[in-house]
Amino acid sequence: MKYDNYDVAVLGCGPAGLSAAINARVRNKKVLVIGADLCSPPLHKAQKIENYLGLPGLTGGELLNRFMDHFEMMEIERTTVKASGIMEEPDGFTVLLGEEVLHARSIVIATGIPYKSTLPREEEMLGKGLGYCATCDGPLYRDKDVLLVGHSDEAEAEARFMAEICRKVYYLPLYKGSWLDDERIQIINERPVEIIGQDFVEGLKVKDGQVYNIDGLFILGGETAPDRLIPGLLIEDKHIKVNRQQETNIPGVFAAGDCTGGPYQVAKSVGEGQVAGLGAARFASRQA
Ligand SMILES: Cc1cc2nc3c(=O)[nH]c(=O)nc-3n(C[C@H](O)[C@H](O)[C@H](O)COP(=O)(O)OP(=O)(O)OC[C@H]3O[C@@H](n4cnc5c(N)ncnc54)[C@H](O)[C@@H]3O)c2cc1C
Numbered sequence: 081m082k083y084d085n086y087d088v089a090v091l092g093c094g095p096a097g098l099s100a101a102i103n104a105r106v107r108n109k110k111v112l113v114i115g116a117d118l119c120s121p122p123l124h125k126a127q128k129i130e131n132y133l134g135l136p137g138l139t140g141g142e143l144l145n146r147f148m149d150h151f152e153m154m155e156i157e158r159t160t161v162k163a164s165g166i167m168e169e170p171d172g173f174t175v176l177l178g179e180e181v182l183h184a185r186s187i188v189i190a191t192g193i194p195y196k197s198t199l200p201r202e203e204e205m206l207g208k209g210l211g212y213c214a215t216c217d218g219p220l221y222r223d224k225d226v227l228l229v230g231h232s233d234e235a236e237a238e239a240r241f242m243a244e245i246c247r248k249v250y251y252l253p254l255y256k257g258s259w260l261d262d263e264r265i266q267i268i269n270e271r272p273v274e275i276i277g278q279d280f281v282e283g284l285k286v287k288d289g290q291v292y293n294i295d296g297l298f299i300l301g302g303e304t305a306p307d308r309l310i311p312g313l314l315i316e317d318k319h320i321k322v323n324r325q326q327e328t329n330i331p332g333v334f335a336a337g338d339c340t341g342g343p344y345q346v347a348k349s350v351g352e353g354q355v356a357g358l359g360a361a362r363f364a365s366r367q368a
């Protein structure tokens with residue numbers, strides 16, 4: 081068998097997963113991080129991070145490199161095979177990794193937002209004028225034209241925020257109900273069909289053929305519930321339900337970062353990752 085027994089298995093190698101792994105390792109635990117080749121696609125695509133304490137002005141890629149350097153220094157094992165399932169056992173958990181299985185005493189889930197695309201080429205245009213957090217990227221679009229696609233009325237607050245700083249704000253709601261009434265914001269009552277622009281977003285085409293010329297496009301609130309990697313894991317409002325110790329409803333399973341809910345931010349992910357990593361280490365010690 082390729083994989084050994086671990087104290088802590090961490091699913092996801094974004095800011096939350098890396099923070100959890102480092103903190104469990106500092107507690108002398110045997111840790112495996114399970115993640116994709118490129119850790120944190122969202123952070124990698126962020127044009128500039130202005131709000132991470134002590135490291136202002138780095139691109140998302142640069143900040144991720146700093147995190148990865150720190151992670152490498154800690155000599156923690158990592159695999160790029162994604163986890164496909166977790167099963168509870170009397171003495172911990174079995175994690176399925178492709179054809180392989182591994183055993184861990186405790187688990188940290190830090191898998192970010194599982195996102196289902198609203199538009200074709202969305203993944204390709206992420207960070208090239210397309211984003212999922214208007215309040216994060218807003219300052220980049222000061223005095224420019226933006227269009228926000230809202231999957232729920234929660235997106236309306238972001239539209240109002242953008243109206244304070246942008247030249248023109250279009251809002252395209254994808255839900256039924258009363259939409260925001262704000263003279264600064266133009267409502268588009270159509271289905272979005274196509275992103276216009278190759279290297280950068282230049283416009284959005286809607287179903288009746290009209291093209292709205294814009295500098296930035298935001299798709300908000302379209303996240304789907306985290307995969308139920310573990311049967312019985314409690315989900316609330318599309319996110320994994322945790323308490324302040326980052327414990328889920330399953331003893332020994334912790335969760336951190338975007339998968340537990342907003343704000344979808346690096347600092348929040350790193351902080352939750354720390355609490356989850358320390359909790360998972362403590363749980364593993366009790367099982368030993
Ligand atoms: C364009 C853009 C701009 C942003 N700007 C800012 C900003 O200015 N400031 C800020 O604080 N935040 C910003 N963010 C948000 C920030 O990037 C996220 O909040 C942060 O990356 C979340 O970290 P995470 O570890 O929870 O999840 P992620 O970074 O999403 O990492 C999750 C990881 O889990 C992996 N994974 C998923 N499923 C599995 C599985 N089954 N098994 C193993 N691994 C799995 C994924 O491949 C991924 O590597 C921005 C995001 C975007 C997209």
